Amino acid sequence: MKNRKQIAGVGAIVLALTTLTGSFQAANANALVTKGPNGEAATACATVKLTSAQAKSVKAGKFSAALLWHTSSDFVTAVNAGAAASLKRMGIKVVATGDAQFDTAKQKANVDTAMAKKPSLILGLPFDGVAAAAAYKSAVAAKTKLVFLSNVPDKFAYGKEYVTIVTDDLAQMGIKAADSLATAMGAKGEVGYVFHDAAYYVTNQRDQAFKARILSKYPNMKIVSEQGLTDPAKGQEIAQAMLAKNPNLGGVYVTWAQPAEGVLAALKAAGNKTTKIVTLDLSEPLAVDMVRNGNVASITADAAYALGECMAVAGAIGLVKGKVPPFLIAPALTVTASNIEEGWKLSLNRPLPAIIKKELD
Amino acid sequence: MTKVLKENFIYFALLTVFVLFSILLRNDGFFTTSNLLNVLIQSAPIAIMAMFTCFVLSAREIDLSLGATIGLSTLVVAISLQAGLHWILSALLALLVSSLVGFINGFFVTVVKLPSFLTTLAFTGVITGVARWTTDLRTLSVGDRSFAGFFGGGKFYGIPSMIIWATALLVIGYVVLQHTKFGAWVLAVGDNPTSAQSQGIKVARVKMLVMVFSGFGAGLIGLLYAGRLESASYIMGSGDTLTVIAATVIGGTSLFGGKGSIPGLLAGSVLLGLLTNGLLLAGFSVTQQIIVQGLVLLLALSVSSKSKGDN
Incomplete structure (x- = not known):
């Protein structure tokens, strides 16, 4: 009787795990396509x-x-x-x-x-x-x-x-950020994942698509640290803690530009020139670092x-x-040092800021 | 500037802005009943909260946690309603929790002897954290029609309930501050706590009461927001703290205690509401709106604080 109960218990656990894994994989697949707030096709x-x-x-x-x-x-x-x-x-x-x-x-x-x-x-x-x-x-x-x-x-x-x-195209933004980080890291190494820890449809879809893309396409890239962010001013503190725990981080995904500026500050303060950053939405300080061939590998922007x-x-x-x-x-576009002038114009309909242009020249 | 003009600057400023907008925006829908009613409805929660803040400032204290308490109150009522509690009990529970926040603030101010500025700033984090954790950052729906009708969203004999609430509470606030012993104690404590103590006024008790009132007031605003916006979120009211303090101070209440004006804070709240409304209707860009609002606030603060000799 006892054995039967034990077998039933183990069976239930296996079934639950199978279901959970299944739903997790399904969720991952869903994360790679942009859907409307009510699931509308785009x-x-x-x-x-x-x-x-x-x-x-x-x-x-x-x-x-x-x-x-x-x-x-x-x-x-x-x-x-x-x-x-x-x-x-x-x-x-x-x-x-x-x-x-x-x-x-x-x-x-x-x-x-x-x-x-x-x-x-x-x-x-x-x-x-x-x-x-x-x-x-x-x-x-x-x-x-x-x-x-x-x-x-x-x-x-x-x-x-x-x-x-x-x-x-929210999912595309996350996917492009993942592909770009993979290119910068040679598709291998440890990744830090700084996501927006709030129920906000836009950032949630972008973040989930990044993660789903890394998990599904880049088996040699391992997300070793996941950190939620609610206050965009806390990017630096989060990055410092992340680096202290994971000194071999090859790259960090940051949910949007403002906290990414803090992450960049943390890397600079630590004298770290190898950990790459990818983020979303254009930012002048990040772009300057990118064209100087610094830590920022790319910025994915929207039009x-x-x-x-x-x-x-x-x-x-x-x-x-x-x-x-x-x-x-x-559509989304990946902006790197090589296409920053066109990217800036296409995204914000503004000329490239003088300080970035000077770095390019 | 004459003394009369200085002392009544807020009323002149309100009248000037109102007349200016009425002339300049006559073709932009400003001077219509529905728009002017909108201004009053939008200013009402700020005016109500400013009334409670007037007592706190008059007693030479400050409550920076009121914005967070507003958010907490919206969540308590929404969660209670969703759990099936009657809307009156849900509202009372939210007021109880908010008053408790005021009591805890008051405890740290009067017993632990911490400055209210630091206590309420620190407690803001605790309240917001609890509110975020409780709801997992979700915005909750407030679907109870009776609740929404009574608090902020409905009308009574054609008058929006938000305006009835504001009128009733401001009249009560005025009477309490100007015509009761408690009001006199608050002003005396704010003017000179040592002297108030020597006159037999229980300074700590008065300060504790104004902090509890402030928590209660924030809770009430939470109910009015939840009723009007039919939703609840930890972030609701978080931007109101400084607006409320600004409306109170430009209305003639001293940041340094001993002086409060209920009609003045009403004028201050409506002035801020009018500016937001008129500048938007005038087609100003958002950046221009912020600059003009900042400049008008600076001017009003300069004149109103000088008239009281606050340096």
Whole structure:
């Protein structure tokens, strides 16, 4: 009887482990494809265009738009610029611009305030799905067309409350960062993994795709340290601890540029010239180190300006009752010392900062 | 600048900004009932919290943990509601937990004798950490219609409940500060604790009470946010601490104790709300909005603190 129980127990454990392993592998495979916040399949932004008849209707409609972002950053500036330029070309007037500073109450205040100008269209990033559902209520009630960047308010339905969601090819960004680190490390060695420890769809998908790619494609690269990050100012401390425990780290993946700057500072302070860094989103200090052939191997960037253009065009199509797919993505690009000038322009639609250009010359 | 202008600067500033926006933004939807109501609704939580903060500052203390406590309160109520607790009990539980935060702050200030600036700053980390850990960083949904209607999201006889809350609490705050013994004790303790002690006022008890009130106030704001935004998150209210202190101080409450003004902090809160609203409607870029808000705040602080002789 006792033996039977033991056999049953071992069987249950084996079954549970098998199930867990299976689901883990499935999760890994899923992490390699960008999906919408509700699992929507992606369509390339490049395929979304106004027909000439739609363009005429948009121009004749005398529409207006509000641009309501979650924060201020290089990325948001570029998205905003792309959206504003594209709206202007189509004859849509921008009547309000806001920044919620990652504050859910301010997010609602911005929407309510912008509604005083009765915009026909709002382009925005609802940074907290649950809170954003209440924040965008007044816009939905006024039948304002909504195009979201990277996220969607809870229980909002495509085609009913919003026109579409636009985002980066998030999984591709993680994959490209992994491939780039593999190239820099000769596809072998110990890897540190600094991920965003918060429930945020954008960073979570990018981080998971990096990890899944390393695990699935590079058997000789071993992730020896995983460290979650919530405060971007803590990059340096995390890297110091990681290096103290794993002195042979060949490379570190950092979830985005600001903490990566801290990781770079830690490596420099330790006199470490061999550990490579890959990260996401362009940053001037990281780019300077990269072109100096320092620790930074590559920066994977999104086409932020193109994202703004894509949101504007999708919104315009929605205004004239055209059909837009539910989830649009703009491509990712790997920026290295060899393509930094084109990469900077393509991502942020700005010329390369003088300090980086000087290093190149 | 005349004494009258200096002492009433916040009201002149509010009137000037209001008239300016009404003229300049007349075609931009500023001077509409719905927009002006929006400004009041958006300013209400700041004004309510500023009222509680007025007591803390008047007693020569400060509470930097109020933003974190707001977030904690939203989570306590959301978790309780999701666990099936009645909305009134959930709200009371959130107020109890928030008041407890105030009590712990008060304990360290009055018994351990630590400066409130450091105590509340340190405790902010503890509260935020607990809130993050409890929810695993998730934002929780607050779906109870009765709760949302009563706290911040509903209307009563056509008047938004947020405005009713603010009016009622500010009137109570005004009466308590200006016309009760407790209000007089708070001001006396803030003005000169040694002298207050010699007059028989229990200084530690007064300080403990204002810290508990502050926790309770933050808890109440948490309920109002959770009701209005129909959600709860550890990050909710985290950006409010400095806004609340700024609104209180430009409204005539001294950072160094002994002087508080409830009408002034109301004007300060509405001024900050008006600026945010008007600059957005004026089509200012986000960067320009931040610069103008900073400059107006600096001007208001310079004049209002000079009028009280705070150096």
